[in-house]
Amino acid sequence: MAKPSAFAKLKAVDIAPPAAVESSSAVGNRPNSKQANRVGKKTVIFYELPEAVRELKRLAVDQDRTMQDMMQEALDDLLVKYGKHAFGKR
Numbered sequence: 001m002a003k004p005s006a007f008a009k010l011k012a013v014d015i016a017p018p019a020a021v022e023s024s025s026a027v028g029n030r031p032n033s034k035q036a037n038r039v040g041k042k043t044v045i046f047y048e049l050p051e052a053v054r055e056l057k058r059l060a061v062d063q064d065r066t067m068q069d070m071m072q073e074a075l076d077d078l079l080v081k082y083g084k085h086a087f088g089k090r
Contacts, residue, residue, distance in 0.1 A: 048056075060067045076086035 056067060056070060060070050063070070072087075076088065080086050
């Protein structure tokens, strides 16, 4: 007997009725979901080899610093290298 497809399994699951939509006034009363130290900042994402990330984590532990702090230093060093203004402590 053939194995049922993932789609067939999903169709067989009972789906609960959707929850009531919140009113606009309730949505406006939610606290800001951003952490305080992230307010006013933008996310920067890049992809790196797992080995390089592992070394960055080790370096951060060795220096007793966070990866965030290490990456900020790296960005400042890069900006200075190309004649731009470093932002220093954030």
